[in-house]
Amino acid sequence: MDMDKEYYKACMGMEALPMSPAGLSAVTTEVAMAAATASEDEGDLRGGPWTAEEDMLLVDYISKHGEGRWNSLARCAGLRRTGKSCRLRWLNYLRPDVRRGNITPEEQLLILDLHSRWGNRWSKIAQRLPGRTDNEVKNYWRTRVQKHAKQLHCDVNSDRFRDVVRQVWMPRLLERIQAESSSSAGAAAAGVGVPALTRAMGSPAGASQYHCFDHASSGEPSRKVAVTMSPDTSSTLRSSLSPAETYGAHFPAWGAATATANVDGSMMQCGGRECGAIGGDQYVIHGDSLSGSWSELLAATDIPDFEFGNFDDNLWNLEDIYC
DNA sequence: AAAGCTGGCAACCGCGCAAAG
DNA sequence: TCTTTGCGCGGTTGCCAGCTT
Incomplete structure (x- = not known):
């Protein structure tokens, strides 16, 4: 040959x-x-x-x-x-550019999001995570995510577990991202793979809406993440945002309001029980639930008939969820 | 201190697809 | 058109370090 x-x-x-x-x-x-x-x-x-x-x-x-x-x-x-x-x-x-270990909250959020849409397409998911391999993403899913599903006595691919991911895990990661970025100003300087967050003007009825454009993938159209804060969102949140800010540093904190986050540009409602709408995913945070314990957070969701198990085992504590 | 257990991760396996011969 | 070869992907296995008893 x-x-x-x-x-x-x-x-x-x-x-x-x-x-x-x-x-x-x-x-x-x-x-x-x-x-x-x-x-x-x-x-x-x-x-x-x-x-x-x-x-x-x-x-x-x-x-x-x-x-x-x-x-x-x-x-x-x-x-x-x-x-x-x-x-x-x-x-x-x-490979020189391979990154191993220390899956960041941003990466975890992306993995959860993309897996909810693409399933076990590890290679495809890994393409959205610069430096990460399909093997590492797969191992992360099997060791971390499936562990949580097991502790919750449900299948990792079940609707119930997806609801937990959307309504509890992903919002918590968003909060974590915001908290970390706000504590280290400038750490989220613009760079490849860092989505830019812009505030959309003209949001209805006093609501504040934010769109996050993910430019991580060069080969695909930018993904849009829209976050709508209802009118009773704390003023602190609104004032903390500038018209064009970066995702990590400026994702709005979650206030005493019901917030709806739409992924991939498609509108979805979880509070209205329309999770899993075509082409998108959605997660809703009820009130100030994010300030409570995990058992309280899960109890605050409207996930029916869920066996949350023993939370004294610390499985769903805040540190565990990020690691 | 030792044995057993568990989780994380690197590596392997099997299958399917595409291109070349 | 069929066969071979190369490659990529997802699933699975096995090793090992750390933890528990």
Whole structure:
């Protein structure tokens, strides 16, 4: 195959692509070729955890020749691994821009939101989270989200759990985002992936409406998140917002009012029990419920017949929900 | 201190799709 | 048109560190 011939030439050091991840020592072509020879002699493929040497071989090879054509890459790099294994290791771990651990509240909110619309489309969801891999998003969902569903004695895909997510978890994350940003002014300086929040003028009947435009994805239209505060929203909230502010720093705090947050630009009502409207999701916060305990918050929702279990186990405490 | 348990995460597996031969 | 190959995705497994008993 021609592609293999090209890669063989590349293996022989005839081509070098510009890319050099910092912090990794160079591995010479001679070392790679020697390893390749050894692998041919031994003839079997390795499995299990990757060693530091294998990581260096893979990174060094990709830094010189680029990624893709993983089966050929594995052979030429002298790795006793399948192409699939090399691809997975690179994409999930070695890639320079990969981010691991510390899922932020913003990312959690986005994961919950996108999963409610797309389901287990981990790769698609991960595309909206710069630096995050589908594997990490999937692991987050399985370890964190499903844990909560289990503790609530319901299926993670059930309508009831979705209601909890929309009416309790997501609003709480929004509050967290607002709290963090307000305590560190300027931390949410505009950047790629940071949605801009603008205040819509002419909102009906004294209500304040805010739209959040998510520019995180370059390939898709911006997503709009509209937040409507009813007239009895505290003046503090309204005054804290400027006409054009950033999402993290300026998402309105939730006051003693029923707030309706619409995602993806489609209007929905949760208070009116129209959750799950076509093409969108919605969550409503009743009154000042966010200032209470989780058991109180859940009790304040209109989710019927829900077994919330024992809240003394601290599962749904505030810190747990963010981690 | 040791054994057992649990959660988190890296890695593997199987399937489907698309492109090339 | 059929077969092969490469790739990507979602589901699953197994290891290991930390925690509990």
